[in-house]
Amino acid sequence: MKKTVIATASFALVAAVGLTGCSGSSGGGASSGPVTITYSNFISNGGNEKNLDKIVKAFEKDNPNITVKVTTSAYADYFTKLQTDLAAGTESDVFDVDAGSFANIQAAGSLAALDGVDAAKYRTSVLDSYKVDGKQYALPTSFSNVVLFYNKDLFDKAGVATPTADWTWADEKAAAEKLTDKKAGVWGDYQPISYNEYYKAMAQAGGSFLAKDGKKSDIDSDAGKAAADWIAGKSGTVMPTAADGAGTPDFDTNLFKAGKLAMWHTGIWMIGLVGDLPFNWDIAVEPGDTQKASATFSNAAVVSANSKNKAAAQKWAEYLSSSQEMVQVRLDAGWELPATSDDAALKPYLEKTPPANRQAVFDSLKHIAIAPQLGANGQQIQDAVNNALGEIAAGRAKTDTAIPALATQVDGLIK
Incomplete structure (x- = not known):
């Protein structure tokens, strides 16, 4: 899915x-x-x-x-x-x-x-x-939809309360910081730095990837910048970087299965692939910022x-x-x-x-983020978002300049 x-x-x-x-x-x-x-x-x-x-x-x-x-x-x-x-x-x-x-x-x-x-x-x-x-x-x-997988044993070991349906980004960030132990190779969080995560995070921040008329983006907004900071800002702090292997095939899956990842934003299609593990794990509705919004396909x-x-x-x-x-x-x-x-x-x-x-x-279906309809240049738009977020995550660009530039690029691609 x-x-x-x-x-x-x-x-x-x-x-x-x-x-x-x-x-x-x-x-x-x-x-x-x-x-x-x-x-x-x-x-x-x-x-x-x-x-x-x-x-x-x-x-x-x-x-x-x-x-x-x-x-x-x-x-x-x-x-x-x-x-x-x-x-x-x-x-x-x-x-x-x-x-x-x-x-x-x-x-x-x-x-x-x-x-x-x-x-x-x-x-x-x-x-x-x-x-x-x-x-x-x-x-x-x-x-199918995206939920928050978490390693219950890591939470218990760190004395951190496990996620609930009421969690916000702030709750997730606070827990991730406590759970990250770089010396032990344990990371607090993992969320793909991608277009699919970005439009969803914009919805969670109260915004929308596209303006109401669908003729231009609404990326250059408070929600657009907050979503970029939320996703890209995790890299190297509570989440592994590209240099660590983040973004490569099965990296996040293997990290979670190895007991080295506390929280993982991924789809329910992974439930069967993860299966029984030598530690306790569970799932929760993804945290939101100003509101809940789950990616549903x-x-x-x-x-x-x-x-x-x-x-x-x-x-x-x-x-x-x-x-x-x-x-x-x-x-x-x-x-x-x-x-x-x-x-x-x-x-x-x-x-x-x-x-x-x-x-x-099923609780995640109460508030969903529907994928924007991007038109003929949809793949180019997704690639542009991925590149911009990657530059922010790597520290080569700042959100305040990268996101307005991304908005201009995307607006030129919308047809």
């Missing part, structure tokens, strides 16, 4: 493409007779194809007049193929999008508005991420505006995103988390340990 936001730039071109032709659906109209709908996805690629097939078969059993024809592509290829299909009007009746691609696809008029959705079945904040002008255009099929199912079988297509999208069968298959397989509001269905997940406080995963 950490790949979720990278598709934004691929779809800037889609907004300029008219709807030419009809969907690749077979069968015509919303008749009561047998209907075949097509579904293109990336969510099952790489090992969950059989799990998706279980959901399809359960749906077809409950809806004997609807057949679902599935096409699966690797994430790396999926959006290029989708862009081609949208331009030609040959897209599937139902297809996958993610949080990074949704806005541009919707703005192009490619998606059907969904009527009669039972919003009570979904986590509100995730569902609302796919709402435009009060209309629902996509249904979230899964999500999600995938969703949409219905093509060109579909000739919109009613059947929406029925499949709803089943894929909210049915009990889907929830059970995902939880049994460890296949990302469903955005269901059914706490009873999630009980098996919440009862698994470690970590003990899995509830933090």
Whole structure:
């Protein structure tokens, strides 16, 4: 799921493409007779194809007049193929999008508005991420988010109170300073110095990466400077530097697993990879500054505006995103988390340990930071942010000059 936001730039071109032709659906109209709908996805690629097939078969059993024809592509290829299909009007009746691609696809008029959705079945904040002008255009099929991992034994050894959902940046900083023991090779904190962390930190500081009109950034602001100081300012004080290896593949993972890292900002996808360790560890909702804001990434199912079988297509999208069968298959397989509001269905997940406080995963959804829609130059913008933060962290630039310069650079790239 950490790949979720990278598709934004691929779809800037889609907004300029008219709807030419009809969907690749077979069968015509919303008749009561047998209907075949097509579904293109990336969510099952790489090992969950059989799990998706279980959901399809359960749906077809409950809806004997609807057949679902599935096409699966690797994430790396999926959006290029989708862009081609949208331009030609040959897209599937139902297809996958993610949080990074949704806005541009919707703005192009490619998606059907969904009527009669039972919003009570979904986590509100995730569902609302796919709402435009009060209309629902996509249904979230899964999500992941970033939380604060921590080594409980290190906290106990240092006599420092463990993180709570009420913690602020100030609380985290104070704890990190007490927990850092450079002589012993123990660091108090680790947060990637990256664009993804920066836009989230801006939200936590009460700001927004983009101005309300979306035509320029709001980086050169108090929130923008506070976010830069918060992330880059940790380097070399409570967090290892690039010279120490920070930013290299698996460095933070290995540091945490070695018992040498007290706090770690990372995604819930790491829970399974970390697993049982020779020390006690847990997770908490990430601290905020003026407010909470958790980075949440999600995938969703949409219905093509060109579909000739919109009613059947929406029925499949709803089943894929909210049915009990889907929830059970995902939880049994460890296949990302469903955005269901059914706490009873999630009980098996919440009862698994470690970590003990899995509830933090869902508490983090109460206040989320949605990835900005950056347009055609999205990757260049992210690279510019990464470079600027890296210069500040290395001590080669000062926030007061680097952030205004970054804002000018980003504004020139926004289209």
